[in-house]
Amino acid sequence: MADEELTGGGDADAIAAEWTAMIEAAATANVPDTGIDRLLNQDEIDNLLGFSSEDASASARSGIRAIVDSAMVSYERLPMLEIVFDRLVRLLTTSLRNFFSDNVEVSLSDITSVRFGDYINSIPLPTILAVFRAEEWDNFGLITVDSTLAYSVIDVLLGGRRATTAARLDGRPYSTIETSLVRRMLDIVLSDTEHAFRPLSPVHFNIDRIETNPRFASISRPANAAILIELRIDMEGRGGAVEILLPYATIEPIRELLLQSFMGEKFGRDPIWEDHLATEIWQARSDVEAILYETQLPLRRMLELRVGDTLMFDMGPEAPVKLKCGDVFLTEGRMGRVGEKIAIRVMKPLKKSKTTFTAYEASASGPKDK
Numbered sequence: 001m002a003d004e005e006l007t008g009g010g011d012a013d014a015i016a017a018e019w020t021a022m023i024e025a026a027a028t029a030n031v032p033d034t035g036i037d038r039l040l041n042q043d044e045i046d047n048l049l050g051f052s053s054e055d056a057s058a059s060a061r062s063g064i065r066a067i068v069d070s071a072m073v074s075y076e077r078l079p080m081l082e083i084v085f086d087r088l089v090r091l092l093t094t095s096l097r098n099f100f101s102d103n104v105e106v107s108l109s110d111i112t113s114v115r116f117g118d119y120i121n122s123i124p125l126p127t128i129l130a131v132f133r134a135e136e137w138d139n140f141g142l143i144t145v146d147s148t149l150a151y152s153v154i155d156v157l158l159g160g161r162r163a164t165t166a167a168r169l170d171g172r173p174y175s176t177i178e179t180s181l182v183r184r185m186l187d188i189v190l191s192d193t194e195h196a197f198r199p200l201s202p203v204h205f206n207i208d209r210i211e212t213n214p215r216f217a218s219i220s221r222p223a224n225a226a227i228l229i230e231l232r233i234d235m236e237g238r239g240g241a242v243e244i245l246l247p248y249a250t251i252e253p254i255r256e257l258l259l260q261s262f263m264g265e266k267f268g269r270d271p272i273w274e275d276h277l278a279t280e281i282w283q284a285r286s287d288v289e290a291i292l293y294e295t296q297l298p299l300r301r302m303l304e305l306r307v308g309d310t311l312m313f314d315m316g317p318e319a320p321v322k323l324k325c326g327d328v329f330l331t332e333g334r335m336g337r338v339g340e341k342i343a344i345r346v347m348k349p350l351k352k353s354k355t356t357f358t359a360y361e362a363s364a365s366g367p368k369d370k
Contacts, residue, residue, distance in 0.1 A: 078258035088196035109230035117222025149240025
């Protein structure tokens with residue numbers, strides 16, 4: 001009896017295990033995986049936030065990053081700004097080659113819009129920051145020289161050997177001599193920046209102070225937008241980056257100039273075409289008509305005119321004669337004779353048109369009478 005109970009109990013456990021296995025198999029086969037409890041991996045989180053490493057250099061943003069960056073002003077709305085700094089690259093390449101007496105290559109890495117607070121917090125230490133003042137614009141800008149370039153400049157100016165690897169950085173603060181040497185290079189950068197802006201707007205940049213702590217280089221509010229220009233300076237295995245930061249408040253006085261489109265190497269102007277147009281206008285010929293009298297006659301009277309009929313003008317011998325060019329009234333004169341030719345002496349200055357081109361465009365684009 002005890003054996004049967006044991007056997008029956010063993011069969012019940014086996015049947016229960018079999019039923020459990022069948023239920024799990026049916027659930028797996030018939031119920032689809034909805035993915036409700038599935039966790040996101042790191043790539044999916046980055047794509048959701050818009051901080052994917054693959055799209056870091058792309059101009060299009062997505063996710064939360066697009067919402068955050070939507071308030072930023074893009075430098076692409078200022079087309080002349082890129083032309084100015086392209087010119088700066090050419091000027092700086094020549095100036096630094098003469099300064100270092102070495103082969104120097106300067107390239108424009110990027111022009112981006114950043115928030116001033118985010119940029120200050122991202123500056124690695126040690127670094128040299130120069131706060132400069134734009135006199136004509138009555139505001140400030142910032143130049144950052146990274147430690148790699150600073151040590152390269154010191155090495156070149158003090159006659160160091162040409163190295164193929166980056167200089168070793170010990171993290172110590174810069175000495176007075178090192179800061180003075182780097183400042184000499186910054187004076188050249190600011191001088192060439194003045195020349196780059198000169199065709200657009202004359203300006204003078206003067207270094208206000210040199211800082212090594214980003215907290216003491218505050219020239220704008222943390223949330224304010226600024227334009228960051230990244231320049232790369234290479235000296236045959238040595239070099240680094242120079243970053244120029246211009247708050248939007250600094251370039252506001254020349255904003256209208258920066259909005260104009262680029263047309264050739266003359267910053268929106270072509271003097272050759274202007275001279276040619278002026279020459280052709282001065283040589284252009286126009287017909288001028290002298291009108292003695294104007295009147296209106298019925299059509300029947302015009303059809304009844306015959307050879308020998310006389311039309312009476314309601315004017316005297318001393319009445320002024322109107323001068324017109326097409327439909328435009330120019331001035332008045334008095335008719336006379338010079339030799340064998342009839343002449344008109346101008347009595348009044350030319351009448352200038354009261355309609356300017358702006359008023360003409362406004363009238364042309366305005367609402368029409370119904």
